[in-house]
Amino acid sequence: MTERKIVDGKGSFCPGPLMELIVALKHSQVGDELEVLSTDKGSADDIPEWVRRVGHDYVSTTENDGVWHIVVRKTK
Amino acid sequence: MVGQKICVVVISGTLERLQAAAMLASVAAVSGQEVRVFLSMNALPHFIKGSTAEAPHEGPMGDLMKARNVPEFKMLFEQAIELGDARLYPCSMAMDVLGIGSEQLEDYLGEATGLSRLLTEVQDGQVWTF
Numbered sequence: 001m002t003e004r005k006i007v008d009g010k011g012s013f014c015p016g017p018l019m020e021l022i023v024a025l026k027h028s029q030v031g032d033e034l035e036v037l038s039t040d041k042g043s044a045d046d047i048p049e050w051v052r053r054v055g056h057d058y059v060s061t062t063e064n065d066g067v068w069h070i071v072v073r074k075t076k
Numbered sequence: 077m078v079g080q081k082i083c084v085v086v087i088s089g090t091l092e093r094l095q096a097a098a099m100l101a102s103v104a105a106v107s108g109q110e111v112r113v114f115l116s117m118n119a120l121p122h123f124i125k126g127s128t129a130e131a132p133h134e135g136p137m138g139d140l141m142k143a144r145n146v147p148e149f150k151m152l153f154e155q156a157i158e159l160g161d162a163r164l165y166p167c168s169m170a171m172d173v174l175g176i177g178s179e180q181l182e183d184y185l186g187e188a189t190g191l192s193r194l195l196t197e198v199q200d201g202q203v204w205t206f
Contacts (some may be wrong), residue, residue: 011145012145012146012147013141013144013145013146013147014099015099015102015103015147015152016145016146016147018103018106019102019106019147019152019155019159022106022159023159026159050103050106050107053079053107053108054106054107054108
């Protein structure tokens with residue numbers, strides 16, 4: 001079963017939200033989706049780049065009221 | 077995995093440089109790169125156990141970072157070790173000058189390292205100096 005976990009990185013600056021995502025990925029199962037919340041635009045741009053570099057699946061980014069939602073699927 | 081080994085040489089003890097070095101080390105480590113950090117000169121005293129001295133700011137970015145919720149540089153270095161293949165080495169010369177031993181430094185630091193060892197480490201990697 002896949003589940004979507006929320007990783008709340010709001011209020012933190014680069015690379016805070018990315019590091020929180022990585023900790024959450026460690027505690028997730030392959031196939032799980034994680035949704036990172038970030039108020040830092042730089043992290044919203046950089047997290048998809050990290051995801052591509054290391055080979056997880058980048059699903060989507062949406063922005064709502066100054067909060068970016070970056071969805072990632074764990075592949076390994 | 078991705079990328080090559082990087083060696084980060086931190087000489088400055090200012091907040092901006094320590095922060096930039098810690099950001100680079102942590103993101104490279106969690107991207108699967110081997111990271112070796114060499115701490116010398118004014119950078120090393122920040123890694124003495126119980127050190128509470130605040131890193132001096134070089135300019136306005138340092139002041140701004142303090143006021144915002146920027147991850148603390150020592151925490152980022154620890155995360156680099158914990159979540160990736162990063163090692164931090166104290167410079168043996170700086171330790172001699174400070175008159176300290178390994179037991180007085182943070183537990184997550186590796187063994188005292190001299191220049192010959194550093195030169196061996198950097199042979200097959202990129203070198204970044206802060």
